Amino acid sequence: MTEEVRRGIIELLPRLRRFAYALTGGPDQGDDLVQEACARALARLEQYQPGTRLDSWMYKIIRNIWLDQRRAATVRGIVTDLDAGPEPAGEDGRNVTDSRLTLKQVLRAMEKLPDEQRILIALICFEGVSYQEAATILNIPIGTVTSRLVRGRRALSAMAVEGPTMLESKNAKADR
């Protein structure tokens, strides 16, 4: 079983890296997070139930470690500065969607979102996880998924297009 799970996680690595990148806002931080998650997954293999979705299990581990790190970072006062990181790869340093949002715009806006909204956007919008599966991974009702996602996407759009300051306080209030 160990070998099978190990191979399964290796196959998932590209997707796990994207999820972690979306959460942390950087490729290196994302890979650090995935590495930590792999170590934790192997150390707790007995908690994985064969026949259940391995990707969901790994998303959950990544999410838990990330939240732990966020809490620890608050204590330690570590602040991620997106401007200090390398310009995301892509044409002319920009990744432009049809709707003209760039990767940098999106990551900068994600950084300002409440953690649970950020996790949902990373899961559903970046990873294509269904609403129902996201509810299962996060152990919350699907109605909560929908309402948090609406708030998160409204805030993300506004901050990505108009800048981060305008909606930060409004979004924080709405999420309470």
Add this chain to the structure above:
Amino acid sequence: MPKLTDETLMLYADGLLDPPDRDHVEELLADDEEMRARLNVFHLTGRQLAALLQHHVDAPVPKRLRDALMEEKPEWSGAGGARRLSRFPNFRLPKLCVTGIQALQPALAAGLAMIAGIGLGWLLRGEAANNAVPLGDLVQMEGNRLFAVGALQRTLETVPSGRKSTLTLSGNREIDLGVKMTFRNETRDYCREYQITMPSTERYVGVACRVGRQWAVEIHAITAPSFSASDRTVPASGGDSLAMDAAVGALVFGDPLTGEEERTVIRDRWKTTNGDS
């Protein structure tokens, strides 16, 4: 004209409505510019965001990630542990004071440098002796166990993860007491990973578990900067946490509590679901 909720517009944008509902939405959208603008928010932030990181998915997976999965024993055990540490050249194994050591995996326990005598581990050392925090301010020995008292007990009891409280010592010196996360151990007791930061930035980390109405210290460790002035090198980000992760990992049963779960148990004064506290 009826207005659609943002939730309906989001489900439409994500292609999750049934055909009759979808047709109805399209009828309403045709004549409503304001609704189309609201819809655009969800088109902008939909699943096409994945394309922004497609280059990352297509890129080769770094070797270190594959290696992490190929190690036989990825957590603190012999060569596997050493390979993980090799990413942080300045990292030193913390000197841990471990009570209840039987709870730890033998391989883990063997990899930790023990301090003989619990009191020694609690002397917040490395600074001048007159800066040391008296043992009795933070912990007290009862029987063969060490329990949090004073500021440490109050912090563990009331401070949410990610927050800290400050203890002012004589001479206006301050130490910060923070909690990093909350989880339950194998016997379903609540446990909290804490951190104590001295004015010199010297840092202590540990785990205390709630036993009855008290917090029993299970693990206590000093992390970087190291003891002597000549060794004051701070490891790369995350280095010190690897040791604690391994130690804490041996205690954690299930997932750490979410923020909401933690708020609830703090509010309920750590009562468990079966009515114990």
